[in-house]
Amino acid sequence: MKNIVILISGRGSNMQAIVNAAIPNVRIAAVLSNSETAAGLAWAAEKGIATDSINHKNYDSRLAFDTAMMEKIDAYQPDLVVLAGFMRILTPEFCRHYQDRLINIHPSLLPSFTGLHTHERALAAGCRIAGCTIHFVTPELDCGPIIAQGVVPILDGDTADTVAARVLKVEHTLFPKAVADFAAGRLKIEGNRVINPNHEISADSRFCA
Incomplete structure (x- = not known):
């Protein structure tokens, strides 16, 4: 346990x-x-x-x-x-x-848009996708080894709030899976990379179609 x-x-x-x-x-x-x-x-x-x-x-x-x-x-x-x-x-x-037992979820596809106001910045940059990243935490902000990522589309007419709501749904699925993978010993860190044989990219079906 x-x-x-x-x-x-x-x-x-x-x-x-x-x-x-x-x-x-x-x-x-x-x-x-x-x-x-x-x-x-x-x-x-x-x-x-x-x-x-x-x-x-x-x-x-x-x-x-x-x-x-x-x-x-x-x-x-x-x-x-x-x-x-x-x-x-x-x-x-x-x-x-x-170290190696501290994880965070960040509302962007790291390494893009570290820090705050991620969705506003993604919209301003003209991005067509957004998402979230679960990663191990290191002293360098939002730069630790990536465990998992989830992707959603940015649609015409989106605001930061609508993107955030879409990303949050993916977060709620992805984060428990990452915790489960850690608990089961499926995560292995090699340098700045996490080997996770159980991970598949979580993506909104509209983006995958």
């Missing part, structure tokens, strides 16, 4: 997708947040999952906050830490502490 700790900052829809997937050999040990008012905490608590929060605004540096968060996370002895909408830039110390 693999212990999983999930970090969120808001409603945690990807966290909910992972919990609802009831992945074999996975125990959601805790859901933690940097906001005590994060809606996802109440949802997780209703499911009987341990929850906690610490406010990053109470710390005078990123490292001080990350150190406090690491102490809370480590109390659950996690095999994997999952960033499911955790809106914090992590320190190198945090990333190294959880």
Whole structure:
């Protein structure tokens, strides 16, 4: 049984997708947040999952906050830490502490559009596809080894909100699969590449036609 700790900052829809997937050999040990008012905490608590929060605004540096968060996370002895909408830039110390057992989902097809406002930037660039990427986290922002990617079309008349909604549906399918692959030992890191024999590109059917 693999212990999983999930970090969120808001409603945690990807966290909910992972919990609802009831992945074999996975125990959601805790859901933690940097906001005590994060809606996802109440949802997780209703499911009987341990929850906690610490406010990053109470710390005078990123490292001080990350150190406090690491102490809370480590109390659950996690095999994997999952960033499911955790809106914090992590320190190198945090990333190294959880090396090869810290994963994130990003709403773009990395390495394109790292950082924020991904859908607005994709539209501005005239992209015809968008998507999401699940990757291992390293100190370099949004540049860790890629585990899985999902693709959706960008349609005429799309806005950032409509693209985001389309991508989110793919996220909710792809993220639980990635956690399941990790728990089953199917992921192997070779340099900056993840070998995942179970992964197929998740794509919107309209794009595949």
